[in-house]
Amino acid sequence: xxxxxxxxxxxxxxxxxxxxxxxxxxxxxxxLWSELEANRHVLRAMxxxxxxxxxxxxxxxxxxxxxxxxxxxxxxxxxxxTLGAAWWASRPVKPPQIVSIDVKVTGVAPKAELPYVKAxxxxxxxxxxxxxxxxxxxxxxxxxLTPDPDVVIYWLVDSKGE
Amino acid sequence: xxxxxxxxxxxxxxxxxxDKQAPASTNVEFTVYLISGSAQGTADEVPKDLExxxxxxxxxxxYKSYKLSESFILxxxxxxxxxEGVIPVVGLRYRFGYxxxxxxxxxxxxVQLEALYLELTRPTVGLKDGKQIYETVAKINTNLDMRxxxxxxxxxxxxxxGGDALILVIVPxxxx
Amino acid sequence: xxxxxxxxxxxxxxxIGQPGSERAFDELVVLHQARILRTAYRLxxxxxxxxxxxxxxxxxxxxxxxxxxxxxxxxxxxVTVNICNDHFRRRTLTTEIGEICDLAPGPEGVLxxxxxxxxxxxxxxxxxxxxxxxxxxRDIEGLSTRQVAEILEVQEVTVRSQIxxxxxxxxxxxxxxx
Numbered sequence: 001x002x003x004x005x006x007x008x009x010x011x012x013x014x015x016x017x018x019x020x021x022x023x024x025x026x027x028x029x030x031x032l033w034s035e036l037e038a039n040r041h042v043l044r045a046m047x048x049x050x051x052x053x054x055x056x057x058x059x060x061x062x063x064x065x066x067x068x069x070x071x072x073x074x075x076x077x078x079x080x081x082t083l084g085a086a087w088w089a090s091r092p093v094k095p096p097q098i099v100s101i102d103v104k105v106t107g108v109a110p111k112a113e114l115p116y117v118k119a120x121x122x123x124x125x126x127x128x129x130x131x132x133x134x135x136x137x138x139x140x141x142x143x144x145l146t147p148d149p150d151v152v153i154y155w156l157v158d159s160k161g162e
Numbered sequence: 163x164x165x166x167x168x169x170x171x172x173x174x175x176x177x178x179x180x181d182k183q184a185p186a187s188t189n190v191e192f193t194v195y196l197i198s199g200s201a202q203g204t205a206d207e208v209p210k211d212l213e214x215x216x217x218x219x220x221x222x223x224x225y226k227s228y229k230l231s232e233s234f235i236l237x238x239x240x241x242x243x244x245x246e247g248v249i250p251v252v253g254l255r256y257r258f259g260y261x262x263x264x265x266x267x268x269x270x271x272x273v274q275l276e277a278l279y280l281e282l283t284r285p286t287v288g289l290k291d292g293k294q295i296y297e298t299v300a301k302i303n304t305n306l307d308m309r310x311x312x313x314x315x316x317x318x319x320x321x322x323x324g325g326d327a328l329i330l331v332i333v334p335x336x337x338x
Numbered sequence: 339x340x341x342x343x344x345x346x347x348x349x350x351x352x353x354i355g356q357p358g359s360e361r362a363f364d365e366l367v368v369l370h371q372a373r374i375l376r377t378a379y380r381l382x383x384x385x386x387x388x389x390x391x392x393x394x395x396x397x398x399x400x401x402x403x404x405x406x407x408x409x410x411x412x413x414x415x416x417v418t419v420n421i422c423n424d425h426f427r428r429r430t431l432t433t434e435i436g437e438i439c440d441l442a443p444g445p446e447g448v449l450x451x452x453x454x455x456x457x458x459x460x461x462x463x464x465x466x467x468x469x470x471x472x473x474x475x476r477d478i479e480g481l482s483t484r485q486v487a488e489i490l491e492v493q494e495v496t497v498r499s500q501i502x503x504x505x506x507x508x509x510x511x512x513x514x515x516x
Contacts, residue, residue, distance in 0.1 A: 011502030035509045041242050041261055042454050043477040045277050048303045051379045053371055054389040083393070090385055141304060146218040150311065153222065156304060156318040261451055277451055286369075286411075295411055295485065297369070 003029055010036055052090050055082065188265055190273060191237040191335045194258060195230055196249065196280075199317070199327035203227030215313050215331055225327060232256065237337075240264070254282045254299055265336060270310040273334045278316075279303045280330055300328045310336045363403065367396055370411060373479065374418050380474045381422035383463050387429075391421045415481075415489040419471045426467065454512060461511035468492075469504035476501050 001022040006029050009019045013036070023030050144153040195212060199219065207229040208216050216228045232249045236258065244259025261277035280303075283296040300318070308314045317329040374395055379388035395418045399410065406413050462470050468490065475486045476497070483501070487494040 007506060008502060011506045012498060013502075013505070032509060035513060036505055037242065038454060039458060039505065039508055039512065040477060041259075041277075042451060042458060043473070044480065045261070045279055045303060045451075046380065046455060046458070047376070047478040047480050048279055048281055048298075048301045049376065050372060051375045051388060052385060053375050054393065083390075087386055087389070090389060144222060146222075148214055148218055151215050151218045151313045151315065152308070153218065153315040153317070154304065154306065156302060156316065295409065295481075297373075 007032065013040065054087070054090060189237055189239055189337045190263060190265070191235060191337055193235050193333040193335070194233065195331040196232040196256065197228050197230055197329040197331060199223065199225035199228050199329055201226055201326070203229070209233075212313075212331060215315060219315065219329070223327070228329070234258075238263075249282075254284050255296065257281045257283075269336070271336045273308045273310065273336065275306040275308065275334075277303070278306055278332075280328075282328070302328065302330060306332070308332065308334050310334060363400060366399070366410060370414055371396070373411075374414055377415065377474055377479055378418055378422055380459070380462060380478050381419065381470060382425060382429075383459055387425060391418060391425055394421050412485065412489050415475065415479075416491070419475075419489065423467045423471070453516065457512045457515055458508060460515070461508045464511060465504055465507060469500045469507070472497050472500040473504040473508070477505070 001018050003022075003026060006019055006022045006026070009016070010029070010033050023033060140157045142155045142157070144155070146153065195208075197208065197212070197216075201224075203226050206213075206216050206227055209230060212230070219225070219228060231252065232247070234245060234247065236243055236245050238260075240262055242259065242261055244257060246255065246257040248255055258280045260275050260279070263276065264274040266272040266274065279301065281301045282299045284299050286295050286297045302316055302318060304316065306314055306316065311333070314332045314334075315329060316332065317327050319327045371392065375388055375392045378391040378395070379385060382388050382391060395414055398417050398421075399406070399414060462474065465473070471490060472486055475481045475489060476483065481489070483494050483497050486501075487497045490497065
């Protein structure tokens with residue numbers, strides 16, 4: 001197999017015996033294969049990221065077939081303002097640092113003493129910096145050390161606040 | 163005399179060279195538990211190994227119960243590794259993997275895991291020919307620092323509309 | 339849980355063409371917005387442009403809601419790709435990639451993941467439209483070759499070839515610029 005033939009196979013991402021034999025003897029193709037695999041993995045990881053979303057604003061008139069002219073005008077103005085605000089809010093700014101708050105949990109409180117809170121990160125653990133959504137930013141991570149040195153907790157909050 | 167000195171020097175060189183030999187390649191075995199935290203329920207359903215971990219979770223969060231959905235082991239060298247499967251009963255597909263890891267320091271070693279990801283998907287509306295499109299239900303994508311044998315908990319809320327949490331417990335074991 | 343979710347998804351796609359389907363449309367936006375936005379971002383390379391493109395895609399979906407047949411997700415992907423290609427053609431390529439020459443591999447000689455991601459994003463912008471769309475849908479969004487072929491309205495074998503060529507170009511681009 002020639003390097004050109006093996007390149008075509010490697011591009012398809014399929015490893016077979018003939019390609020394997022070629023890679024055994026060709027270091028240039030081996031390097032290309034490892035590059036392709038590294039790219040494949042990173043591309044797939046990019047597919048798991050969240051991009052900051054502007055609210056989807058459809059023309060308010062979509063709820064009625066007969067639309068008075070004055071509604072068109074005010075709706076257009078509202079749409080422009082909304083898109084402008086969304087654009088303003090999403091301007092690229094300095095990427096946020098990953099905030100790591102080491103909270104020492106000093107003991108396992110008996111259940112009776114625990115006040116009921118909603119099932120989300122307790123407010124006291126919310127970082128005191130403004131989280132700015134930026135494309136490609138990792139989710140916000142809160143790192144918690146516990147009395148058990150073998151247990152460390154990371155809690156993730158992505159840019160949608162989920 | 164000169165010959166003796168040369169022989170001693172050569173022997174010393176050989177001994178030093180042995181000490182500097184590259185260590186045998188190191189693998190890390192990750193035991194992974196997928197757990198859901200729920201605002202409903204009263205009792206935890208987790209194995210004994212995770213009881214102390216879940217106790218810590220109860221002390222920090224207000225989820226009422228934790229339940230093990232799936233567990234598996236992923237063993238790999240320093241490069242990319244991944245695995246996938248189906249979570250029983252709920253039928254969600256999962257893909258778990260990482261880009262690479264680095265080992266630092268003396269035992270117990272520190273493990274720096276780069277681009278760890280977990281993706282849960284479910285089948286949704288099908289195409290005309292009966293094939294399914296899968297959509298993502300939840301995902302975790304982050305870097306982690308851990309120690310050999312530690313239990314690292316990675317979680318996020320909003321697994322579904324009910325507000326359940328998706329929690330990973332990862333236990334690395336360095337195999338030298 | 340699994341059965342209930344599948345039933346809800348089917349209900350949305352059937353309701354989309356019927357009168358009073360605003361709620362179904364809203365649910366469709368919630369279901370697909372993140373994915374469409376991410377696809378647009380990978381095709382265009384800029385968050386603001388991607389948000390505009392996603393807005394346009396859902397606007398077209400609303401306008402055509404009574405004419406769409408089959409899976410609205412595939413239709414959305416197709417429209418997004420077309421909008422992004424139009425947008426890309428109108429736009430002048432910027433010199434954002436000028437910083438790449440400052441990148442260097444990490445101490446082990448292996449390209450760090452963030453650097454590789456940035457190079458791949460820049461490399462995507464240099465690909466022809468079809469190849470870029472194919473690799474974004476297949477390798478980033480994780481769709482199958484068959485799904486990509488349906489969205490791009492070409493044969494599967496064409497998609498396979500486009501993806502293969504695109505991957506090789508990206509690998510060479512990353513190597514050249516790192």
